[in-house]
Amino acid sequence: MNALTSGILSRLHASRGYLSGEDLCREFGISRSAVWKHIGQLRDAGCRIAAVTGSGYRLEALSGTPAAAEVSLFLETRRAGRELHYHKQTQSTNLLAKKLAVERAPEGAVVVADTQSAGRGRLGRTWVSPPGSNLYFSLILRPRIAVSRIPQIPLLAAAAICRAIHDACPDVNTGIKWPNDILAGDRKLCGVLCEMQSDTDTAHFVIAGIGINVNQDSFPTELRDKASSLLLETGSPVCRPELLAGVLNRFEELYLQWLQEDDLGFVLSDIEKHSVLHGQQVVIDRFSHRQEGVVTGIAPGGELLLLTGEGKELTIASGEASLGKTFYH
Numbered sequence: 001m002n003a004l005t006s007g008i009l010s011r012l013h014a015s016r017g018y019l020s021g022e023d024l025c026r027e028f029g030i031s032r033s034a035v036w037k038h039i040g041q042l043r044d045a046g047c048r049i050a051a052v053t054g055s056g057y058r059l060e061a062l063s064g065t066p067a068a069a070e071v072s073l074f075l076e077t078r079r080a081g082r083e084l085h086y087h088k089q090t091q092s093t094n095l096l097a098k099k100l101a102v103e104r105a106p107e108g109a110v111v112v113a114d115t116q117s118a119g120r121g122r123l124g125r126t127w128v129s130p131p132g133s134n135l136y137f138s139l140i141l142r143p144r145i146a147v148s149r150i151p152q153i154p155l156l157a158a159a160a161i162c163r164a165i166h167d168a169c170p171d172v173n174t175g176i177k178w179p180n181d182i183l184a185g186d187r188k189l190c191g192v193l194c195e196m197q198s199d200t201d202t203a204h205f206v207i208a209g210i211g212i213n214v215n216q217d218s219f220p221t222e223l224r225d226k227a228s229s230l231l232l233e234t235g236s237p238v239c240r241p242e243l244l245a246g247v248l249n250r251f252e253e254l255y256l257q258w259l260q261e262d263d264l265g266f267v268l269s270d271i272e273k274h275s276v277l278h279g280q281q282v283v284i285d286r287f288s289h290r291q292e293g294v295v296t297g298i299a300p301g302g303e304l305l306l307l308t309g310e311g312k313e314l315t316i317a318s319g320e321a322s323l324g325k326t327f328y329h
């Protein structure tokens, strides 16, 4: 969509009632037939626009496509999402974002896809990415900080996502399952996959890949007990461009502060409030190594704190947590 068409969309979105064709002609310095052409393009893109003789045009509904024209209507960021590459289909937004980062795309650039043919999850898993319903996007970051702090980014993103989901769907209680899952009850709503390119002490870039189940109305049998979506949780569809902008708004706010801090301390109470593992008996698998204990918290460095049966306190930097029985509060 060209800049003029998105400008008209933005103007219609900002105006509550009807906007006359004459006003649009004057504001954008174009003819009536040009206004009509742009309205036609917006309709072709899926926006619902009423046209009433004598009153003008009124935006009744956005298309809901998470591309730049609609995402930017809700963005409050300085950089995150200001460059946005939307694809109807790609293999994986993380892969594409990595390519753009290597080609020097700026910090804050985002790649979004309506569907991914090879969506990637953590630990080599697949992220199933059906079209027309969910959010799949990757944010390019260039933090000038010690590489040792990079593993804090998934938790920072999780805190931002919980805030954005709360803004969009206040009745959904989100939980964070360390290190990177967002749940509704015990079903997964969202996953974060961070990948970085670095040398020993500097990160060249980090790709924060986020998948959120937004408007998916059913899951295959094998996932039905494990996955949910905002639509299934609330019974109502959620506007994808608005949610995507909400995540970017919330993330940038936290990220800019995090860059000034030494660790996650400033947002830890928020993360711990959402942490579903707190007080739970868990098993942590990391490669072929397995550790067991009760979760006592999350350290400011983002590590999981475990108390073993022998009373030993462990600090777990990474791994996959599975739940056992609860005996700690």
Ligand code: BTN
Pocket (backbone or CB within 6 Å): 091, 092, 093, 094, 095, 116, 118, 119, 120, 121, 122, 123, 125, 127, 135, 136, 137, 138, 180, 181, 190, 191, 192, 193, 209, 210, 211, 212
């Ligand atoms: C996980 O929970 O295993 C992480 C899932 C991350 C999925 C997202 S979807 C957008 C981005 N592109 C990918 O290929 N993966 C991430």
